[in-house]
Amino acid sequence: MTTTPRPTRLIRLTLDTLFHIDYDWWSKSDRDLRMYLRSQLCAEHRAMYTGDDREAEEIDWVNPETAEVKRLDGMVLQLRTHCSRQPDYITEHTGLVDAAFRIFLINDNQPLSARQLAEQLNRDPETILKTLSGRQIYQGLRPV
Numbered sequence: 001m002t003t004t005p006r007p008t009r010l011i012r013l014t015l016d017t018l019f020h021i022d023y024d025w026w027s028k029s030d031r032d033l034r035m036y037l038r039s040q041l042c043a044e045h046r047a048m049y050t051g052d053d054r055e056a057e058e059i060d061w062v063n064p065e066t067a068e069v070k071r072l073d074g075m076v077l078q079l080r081t082h083c084s085r086q087p088d089y090i091t092e093h094t095g096l097v098d099a100a101f102r103i104f105l106i107n108d109n110q111p112l113s114a115r116q117l118a119e120q121l122n123r124d125p126e127t128i129l130k131t132l133s134g135r136q137i138y139q140g141l142r143p144v
């Protein structure tokens with residue numbers, strides 16, 4: 001399947017447009033994905049990843065639903081198995097972009113629409129769409 005890149009502004013985005021974390025955006029940007037991931041961890045795990053470990057430590061992870069084995073960044077694994085289960089992983093005070101990013105981190109980056117994100121985050125779908133479809137791309141969150 002080939003997709004022709006088009007300028008985002010020409011795409012009509014709706015509440016049902018699917019978004020995901022575009023890791024290509026991260027690799028092309030000069031931003032540090034691992035630093036950002038680290039900031040999504042709980043305090044305990046954040047202290048474990050001091051930032052000296054520039055290289056991703058990859059661990060085999062078995063998807064409990066599909067039994068599919070995947071190489072996962074150890075930090076993401078901690079996040080899925082521990083940090084995301086803490087009560088403060090996503091709260092009403094979590095910024096919208098961070099909150100959406102955190103959802104995609106734990107759902108294996110399965111695309112979701114603003115409407116679906118709104119349900120999971122208990123926020124306003126229009127605000128989510130507006131934030132994610134603006135000219136500025138936040139943390140690689142883009143339409144699929």
Ligand SMILES: [Zn+2]
Nearest residue numbers: 042045082083
């Ligand atoms: Zn943790």
